[in-house]
Amino acid sequence: MTTRAGFVALIGEPNAGKSTLLNRMVGAKVSIVTHKVQTTRARIRGVALEGEAQIVFVDTPGLFRPRRRLDRAMVAAAWSGAADADVVVLMVEAHRGVTEGVERILETLPEVATGRTVALAINKIDRVEAPVLLGLSRDLNERFEFAQTFMISAERGHGVDVMRRWLAGQLPEGPWLYPEDQIADLPMRMIAAEMTREKLTLRLHQEIPYQLTVETEAWEERKDGSARVDQIVYVSRDGHKGIVLGNKGETIKAVSKAAREELEEFMGRRIHLFLQVKVRENWLDEAERYSEMGLNFKDGN
Numbered sequence: 696m697t698t699r700a701g702f703v704a705l706i707g708e709p710n711a712g713k714s715t716l717l718n719r720m721v722g723a724k725v726s727i728v729t730h731k732v733q734t735t736r737a738r739i740r741g742v743a744l745e746g747e748a749q750i751v752f753v754d755t756p757g758l759f760r761p762r763r764r765l766d767r768a769m770v771a772a773a774w775s776g777a778a779d780a781d782v783v784v785l786m787v788e789a790h791r792g793v794t795e796g797v798e799r800i801l802e803t804l805p806e807v808a809t810g811r812t813v814a815l816a817i818n819k820i821d822r823v824e825a826p827v828l829l830g831l832s833r834d835l836n837e838r839f840e841f842a843q844t845f846m847i848s849a850e851r852g853h854g855v856d857v858m859r860r861w862l863a864g865q866l867p868e869g870p871w872l873y874p875e876d877q878i879a880d881l882p883m884r885m886i887a888a889e890m891t892r893e894k895l896t897l898r899l900h901q902e903i904p905y906q907l908t909v910e911t912e913a914w915e916e917r918k919d920g921s922a923r924v925d926q927i928v929y930v931s932r933d934g935h936k937g938i939v940l941g942n943k944g945e946t947i948k949a950v951s952k953a954a955r956e957e958l959e960e961f962m963g964r965r966i967h968l969f970l971q972v973k974v975r976e977n978w979l980d981e982a983e984r985y986s987e988m989g990l991n992f993k994d995g996n
């Protein structure tokens with residue numbers, strides 16, 4: 696039997712549902728999801744099997760007009776994720792339609808489209824009526840020659856199986872790229888840091904989630920099968936530290952508990968998670984922070 700394998704990059708505006716779709720395709724939560732924009736910072740690979748095909752989904756940061764160094768590095772990572780893939784899937788939110796952001800992506804899309812298949816996924820179909828969907832599909836297909844259009848709900852799973860089967864058929868023949876049981880290509884320490892960042896993002900308001908980063912400092916295996924995980928939350932301002940800690944430390948405690956529970960479920964064993972909050976005013980301009988996130992510091996220049 697011939698096997699197939701290749702990369703499918705998911706691109707789109709922030710909040711389009713890229714990470715939700717990747718998790719749905721993989722069948723496990725590999726990439727963090729929140730209702731806030733710019734949650735995903737790096738390229739995250741999740742592996743799905745479909746018949747004899749191994750599909751490596753590449754979740755990318757959203758495409759938006761970058762302002763900060765971190766933003767620029769994120770957008771660069773997203774476009775290079777698309778340029779490295781066999782298939783690119785542009786995700787558009789059904790209820791928002793062709794926004795300015797989508798128009799801007801469509802302008803750049805031809806540059807990465809050469810030599811690869813580009814498909815359209817209209818996501819969040821649970822939020823609109825059918826006629827709206829058909830109009831949007833027609834509009835988008837007039838603007839770009841998509842190889843295929845899917846109408847899906849990444850969250851509810853509608854249309855996702857059909858899409859996965861089609862994607863599998865688009866991949867080149869060749870040996871699988873990862874062992875059969877691997878679902879993510881991201882070090883465990885990074886997955887763990889992302890889980891904590893997700894919990895922080897869900898609990899903190901305004902600009903604070905965008906001004907912090909989480910790193911796993913130490914990971915110690917214990918004889919009883921559990922692990923001790925030490926993480927640092929870097930914030931950029933003194934005032935943010937107090938907010939992250941919360942009154943009597945209640946915010947950081949709640950974050951730590953939620954992150955630990957998720958990590959334990961993911962790993963299937965006991966985890967002792969220790970969080971420390973540090974103020975580091977210039978972390979957004981430190982190359983090391985970027986490499987920890989899997990981003991290229993120079994892309995931010």
Ligand SMILES: Nc1nc2c(ncn2[C@@H]2O[C@H](COP(=O)(O)OP(=O)(O)O)[C@@H](O)[C@H]2O)c(=O)[nH]1
Pocket residue numbers: 707708709710711712713714715716727728729730731732733734735757818819820821822847848849850851
């Ligand atoms: N109603 C609805 N919401 C969705 C769907 N897919 C994703 N979402 C929500 O959209 C938000 C952004 O999702 P996320 O996957 O983080 O988007 P990303 O920024 O493109 O990675 C989250 O609150 C998701 O729960 C969907 O099919 N329907």
Ligand SMILES: [Mg+2]
Pocket residue numbers: 713714715726727728734735754755756
């Ligand atoms: Mg995301």
